Amino acid sequence: MNGIPRLTYQQYRAVRRLVHDCCNYDGGNCLALDDGWEPCVCVQSITYSLVCKWFRAAVLPTDKGPSVPLFSSIKKRLYQMRNVSVV
DSSP: OTTSOBOOHHHHHHHHHHHTTOTTEETTEETTTOOSSSOOBOGGGGOSBOOOHHIIIIIGGGOOSTTHHHHHHHHHHHHHHHTOOOO
8 A cells, every 4th residue: 555645634634625626526426436326435535545546647736735745745656656667
C-alpha cells in the first residue's frame, strides 16, 4: 500500500469537498463503478487515502486550494515509482 497516498484529517476534508466536483459522483455513488444493477458507493468519499485513479488524474489537478501541496507530493512519488529499475 506504499503507492497510495494517505491523507491527514485536513487533507481528507479538502478532498471530501472536491469529491462533489467529480463528474462520476452522483449523490454519494460512483457512476464509473455502477454496474447497472445496484449503486456503488464512491470510495474516495469514505477513505483517508487517495484510492480513486480518476480523482487523482482529473479532479485533484484542477484544485487551486489547500490540496495543491498534496498533489505535488503525489506527483513526485508517482514519478519516483516509475523510475525505479527492476533487476
